[in-house]
Amino acid sequence: MIDEVRSQRLSWRRLRALTVKETRQLLRDRSNLMVGLFLPFVLILVFGYGLSFDIKNAPVAIVSQDTSPTAQDVLAGFYLSPYFTVTQLHSMPEAQRLMRAGKVEAIVYLQSDFSRRLAAGDASIQVLVNGVDANRARVLEGFAQGAISQWNVKRTAAGQNTALPGPAVQLETRLWFNEANTSTHFLVPGLIVLIMTLNGALLTSLVMAREWERGTLESLFVTPINTGELIASKLIPYFGVGLAGLAMCLLAGKFLFFVPIRGSLLLIVLISMLYLLVSLSLGLLISAATKNQFLASQIALIVSFLPALMLSGFIFDLRSVPVIVRAISTVLPPTYYVEALQTLFLAGNVPGLLIKDTAVLLTAAVILFVLIRINTRKQLV
Numbered sequence: 001m002i003d004e005v006r007s008q009r010l011s012w013r014r015l016r017a018l019t020v021k022e023t024r025q026l027l028r029d030r031s032n033l034m035v036g037l038f039l040p041f042v043l044i045l046v047f048g049y050g051l052s053f054d055i056k057n058a059p060v061a062i063v064s065q066d067t068s069p070t071a072q073d074v075l076a077g078f079y080l081s082p083y084f085t086v087t088q089l090h091s092m093p094e095a096q097r098l099m100r101a102g103k104v105e106a107i108v109y110l111q112s113d114f115s116r117r118l119a120a121g122d123a124s125i126q127v128l129v130n131g132v133d134a135n136r137a138r139v140l141e142g143f144a145q146g147a148i149s150q151w152n153v154k155r156t157a158a159g160q161n162t163a164l165p166g167p168a169v170q171l172e173t174r175l176w177f178n179e180a181n182t183s184t185h186f187l188v189p190g191l192i193v194l195i196m197t198l199n200g201a202l203l204t205s206l207v208m209a210r211e212w213e214r215g216t217l218e219s220l221f222v223t224p225i226n227t228g229e230l231i232a233s234k235l236i237p238y239f240g241v242g243l244a245g246l247a248m249c250l251l252a253g254k255f256l257f258f259v260p261i262r263g264s265l266l267l268i269v270l271i272s273m274l275y276l277l278v279s280l281s282l283g284l285l286i287s288a289a290t291k292n293q294f295l296a297s298q299i300a301l302i303v304s305f306l307p308a309l310m311l312s313g314f315i316f317d318l319r320s321v322p323v324i325v326r327a328i329s330t331v332l333p334p335t336y337y338v339e340a341l342q343t344l345f346l347a348g349n350v351p352g353l354l355i356k357d358t359a360v361l362l363t364a365a366v367i368l369f370v371l372i373r374i375n376t377r378k379q380l381v
Helices: 002-028 030-052 069-079 090-102 114-121 134-156 185-205 207-214 218-219 228-253 265-290 292-309 324-329 335-347 351-375
Strands: 058-066 086-090 106-110 122-131 169-176
Touching: 002 169, 058 090, 069 086, 069 106, 069 114, 069 134, 086 090, 090 106, 090 122, 106 134, 114 122, 122 134, 134 169, 185 218, 185 228, 185 265, 185 292, 185 335, 207 228, 207 265, 207 292, 228 351, 265 292, 265 335, 265 351, 335 351
Parallel strands: 058 086, 058 106, 122 169
Antiparallel strands: 106 122
16 A cells, blocks of 8 residues: 555656656747647637628629619618618729729619619619629628618508509529639639648748758858859749649539639749749748747748638628728738639739739739748858
């Protein structure tokens, strides 16, 4: 009995000593502390503020060729709805241009004979909805129906349409850019963004760090190679891997998921190459700055893959998130790559959007390359 008690005490003493040792090692290793404390903090902020399935202030263009008070009364449901931000326009071509540019998500159109047809009991309102995101399009269609239903209910309650067999105003809805009304057309361009991010940042985030850990980078410092050649030699192989992945994604999207490509295939490839360069450079910068493979992989996950998934507009509409999250998304390259791919796949060549997206990606690539050169000095540190 005494030996058993003594053995138990020794066991607890060993456990305490080992626990103290591991705690001290944990406190000395900042990478473990970052994963254990900083990562949960970042994730709760990203998921808490960045995830939102709510639709608020969706931009809608109203084109009414009927200026009568009755027509304006019917449209009041759109102006007063918290789900819409209404822009009054005078022509359908202007509204369609804004729809193609992604500045409005729906167009509400009243013909010039709306009041006359309303008196006859067969009035209708045409609603064109951006169907790129099929689920969001269905929700917007439901909100539009609700806005019209409010007027129908008021008219019925006032006893003005007791002689009419049904609702006074009908809604005619059409989907743009996604006539099949399938979410696959919306998801595939976004998945290409995630795959390009994985092939870029997560792979190259280990390159320089591995060299530092193995001590092979010091050997390169005594050779005539310069910093630019060293960086290029790290990027070129993974650039080739990324292009191969892009080719497989495009083939799968076209022949397996039947996603239409309404824009220029050459532009898709060129913009994808530019984003791949951005993603590769980001991973290489992380690798050069941390010099630790484990820490580099964790940082790459936080600053590249998660933002590409959560804050790029791929899954959640950025107009529905808080202003600070929206501001963060405006400096993230994946946001512009998602916008460019969805536009080229589903809407076609929209010069204004594509020029802006290309300029942002090119600027990001230049800045990252400069930062890599600064962090990759040909000297021992």
